[in-house]
Amino acid sequence: MDMTVLDTVSHGHAFGFSIAIYFYLTGLSAGSFIISTLAYGFGFEKYKPLGKVGVVIATLLLVAAPMFLLLHSGRPLRAWHLFVYLNATSPISWGSFLLTIYPINCVIYGWFMFTGNAKLTKTFGLIGIPLALMVHGYTGFILSFAKAHVLWRTSMMPILFLTSALVSGVAMMILVTIIKDKFFSEEGKINEELIFGLGKMLLWLLVFDLFLSLSDVGVHYFGERESMETARLFLTGAFAPLFLGVETLMGKVIPLVFVSVPATRRVTVYGFAAVLVMIGIFTMRCNVVLGGEFIPLL
Amino acid sequence: MDKEMKIQATSTAPRYGMLIDLRKCIGCRTCQVACKAENDVPLGVYRTWVKEVEKGSYPEVRRHFIPVVCNQCDEPACTRVCPVEATYSLDNGIVVIDPHRCIGCGYCMAACPYAVRFIHPTRGVAEKCDWCWPRVRSGQEAPACATGCTTGAIVFGDLNDPGSEISRLLATVPNAVLKPETGNQPRTYYLALDDEAARAVEHGHGG
Helix, strand or coil, rough: CCEEEEECCCCCCCCCCHHHHHHHHHHHHHHHHHHHHHCCCCCCCHHHHHHHHHHHHHHHHHHHHHHHHHHHHCCHHHHHHHHHHHCCCCHHHHHHHHHHHHHHHHHHHHHHHHHHCCCHHHHHHHHHHHHHHHHHHHHHHHHHCCCCCCCCCCCCCHHHHHHHHHHHHHHHHHHHHHHHHHHHHCCCCCHHHHHHHHHHHHHHHHHHHHHHHHHHHHHHHHHHHHHCCCCCCCHHCCCCCHHHHHHHHHHHHHHHHHHHHHHCCCHHHHHHHHHHHHHHHHHHHHHHHHHHHHCCCC | HHHHHHHHHHCCCCEEEEEEECCCCCCCCCHHHHHHHHHCCCCCCCCCEEEEEEHHHHHEHHHHHHHEEECCCCCHHHHHCCCCCCCEEEECCCCECCCCCCCCCCHHHHHHHCCCCCCCCCCCCCCCCCCCCCHHCCCCCCHHHHCCCCCCCEEEEEECCCCHHHHHHHHHHECCCCHHHHHCCCCCCEEEECCHHHHCEEEEECC
16 A cells, blocks of 8 residues: 655664674774784784784774774763762673773783783783674674664674674774885885685685675565564665675675685785775674664654 | 563552554644654654655555654663763663763664664753653643643553553553563553564665
């Protein structure tokens, strides 16, 4: 039957662009921290050149990220309320502590790394891994617990966010290695073994990420009414160019081909793939945050 | 209803509910205007509004008016996610917001399936309909929307009192709530609610 909504009220998005940026930055931070611990926590010597730069970037990003939360908040000067009035069932309440403890741990871990204390570096690196996973994983729970929106209220969110965090983190490390070796090293020679090692990691992470995001949309497509509407929004609707074109094809499939085909095993191609992945994951954050709220509720 | 009956057996304290008889609603928006005046609601945002949906095509057509207020849910999604417990349920069931504690993060807005919450444009904190709790508390009968309603379509009352008009109507006339599947257990009931019209969202969205 013909149905026309003549009038209703929409109060706009609860979350917005700055929240998407916040998710992107915490994801990058968690990703680069975990790469940093590969050498210093788990003893993969190949990744040693990324240990120090990884922890510096992880710390800086995690200091920058909450600024976007303050920007988003209606009353930023009341941020201290978050530490005084707690709600155990609110992921934002968990986040207040994670966002405090994690950068402190990063600084301690980095301090021991730069002063050459291998044993304590390892200890704080290993403490940092669950913290890094939680500091990004909790952002997935923020969306999962916002039950109003069908795209968000799924247990897929935390794992999807963690996977895309690692994907974007590894891509950023490829770029960091290229820039570091090319412009900031004595001989200017790029460590190819490291780039290809990260590329291989990127390959499997991209496969897993594609599997998760396509399963998510696929299950929505066969779901109940709201789910179907959301799936259509991403497959044929307003978000299709961003989701299918930028996020999936440009940001995941093309880089996946670049890092898996032997013919493209060149540093420049890997660098290009890394740029595409970083744009793709940023688009993914925007798609999830803005797309989740796109369909009005009432 | 079961839950309310059980509560009634153990307490006589009021447990408020609202019932909107859509057979009487003429879409005049007096409730919307009364609410604006009573609660000093700024431009561009609404604590209550009338959703208007046209169903069918000429000559077989009907306009559905669905006044939307906060549902004051028994299992609210909003209070559970508020990181500073600025929003909470009163014993009488009304969900209120402490404007001095709220940090304006918008999480309650993201969680509410009924989209009744908004960030106050100048105060920067979350706001919503509270069934005129300050007015009801001061003993002034019903919320402004119910008092103003030109056709008496909005009935406000105590669900714990079996003799109240709302209890009588709920017990005897088939009624419905918005989006019961959310499990939020809303306490704003509608008579003659068209579920399809209530769920219709604006075209141009959703692909």
